[in-house]
Amino acid sequence: MKKATPMENGKSSLNEGDASPSELINARIEELSDWRGETLARIRMLIKQADPEVVEEWKWRGVPVWSHAGIICTGETYKAVVKMTFAKGASLEDPSGLFNSSLEGNTRRAIDFHEGEKIDEEALKALIRAAVALNTSVQAARSRKKTKSA
DSSP, rough: OOOOOOOOBBBBBBOOSSHHHHHHHHHHHHHHHHHHHHHHHHHHHHHHOTTTEEEEEEETTEEEEEESSSEEEEEESSSSSSSETTTTTGSSOTOOOOBBSSSSSSSSSEEEEEEEEEOEEEEEEEEHHHHHHHHHHHHHHHHHHHHHHH
């Protein structure tokens, strides 16, 4: 298996076909080698703490995705922001007001993290757990519906 190396000309030198999603996320964090990599690594750690059963995926040509009974969130990195987009964020309670981006949509909500910002770790973990609970409740409802119609 090819080892991840830093980005060359803005593109990863890691062959996506040879690596697991977790290895690709590790490589992305290493490639960034600045506050964005540190922030993405921190977010990833908090996701895993909030949901030890989370599944890491790599979708859409280079987007880290965390799932449990459906997509929980993505972790996109841009020049000035690390964006954590919750697939069903509009359906989640956000008592701490973490959502600060993509607020106009009917489905998704996002949190933009900027350099130097402190992450409210407990509030973020609560939001992740709420997203998992929503996904699992939707999945359970679908299962009940299938058994009734069978």
